[in-house]
Amino acid sequence: MARKKKTQRPARRAPHQWLLGGLGIALLLLIVGGLGWWLRSQNAAYAAFQAAVQRGQPALQRVESFPDEGRAHLEPGERATYRTDPPTSGPHSPEWVNPGFYTTEQPPERLVHSLEHGHIVIYYDDPGPEAIQTLRTWAGMFTGPWDGVVVVPKRGLGRAVILTAWTRMLRLEPFDPDAAAAFIDAFRGRGPEHPVR
Incomplete structure (x- = not known):
């Protein structure tokens, strides 16, 4: 009688791996959002400076x-x-x-x-x-x-x-x-x- 082959199931990720992946994505989004906010504030400060330069001539x-x-x-x-x-x-x-x-x-x-x-x-x-x-x-x-x-x-x-x-x-x-x-x-x-x- 032929032996029945066991099929391997893909390994399931442990719950903590999902949590770490989710935290990593959240952290990345936070960094990107913070960088975008910082760049906007820098541009606004520079634009305000340039306007003051014109007024102060x-x-x-x-x-x-x-x-x-x-x-x-x-x-x-x-x-x-x-x-x-x-x-x-x-x-x-x-x-x-x-x-x-x-x-x-x-x-x-x-x-x-x-x-x-x-x-x-x-x-x-x-x-x-x-x-x-x-x-x-x-x-x-x-x-x-x-x-x-x-x-x-x-x-x-x-x-x-x-x-x-x-x-x-x-x-x-x-x-x-x-x-x-x-x-x-x-x-x-x-x-x-x-x-x-």
């Missing part, structure tokens, strides 16, 4: 220009004396301050090196919560190595905000986001070390 007539004080590198720890306060050019530290929003003061010698890179350095003290939020947003938008925004505190400014670029300065009291956006757009990425715009 007349303020560029108030930008002060200063003589170039040189680009010499100091020895580590060496201090410099600048003709402008805050400085807009001159001897500087071999180190720089990366783009971002800071809550502690940074050495002027490092900030001048940031200007040489093409960054905009913005000084604030107590301009109000709306101005702080705007400055935080811009510091997060412009983070390139040669065209970023550095926002740092400077005691004694009160409600004023001062924007600097290499040999350029704009004092705003009170803070005017349209004028500030126009300044950032006009001078960001145009430092003498490696201009990218």
Whole structure:
């Protein structure tokens, strides 16, 4: 008598495998949705910035220009004396301050090196919560190595905000986001070390 062959049934997935697969799909959808939301918010912030740039163009007539004080590198720890306060050019530290929003003061010698890179350095003290939020947003938008925004505190400014670029300065009291956006757009990425715009 011939033996009857057993047919193999396909292995059934254990319930925990189905659960893990479902969680993986849910996580993927969450990531994709979050990325889409983030991109939309970034585009909206950039569009708002560009609109402010257009409105702020007349303020560029108030930008002060200063003589170039040189680009010499100091020895580590060496201090410099600048003709402008805050400085807009001159001897500087071999180190720089990366783009971002800071809550502690940074050495002027490092900030001048940031200007040489093409960054905009913005000084604030107590301009109000709306101005702080705007400055935080811009510091997060412009983070390139040669065209970023550095926002740092400077005691004694009160409600004023001062924007600097290499040999350029704009004092705003009170803070005017349209004028500030126009300044950032006009001078960001145009430092003498490696201009990218």
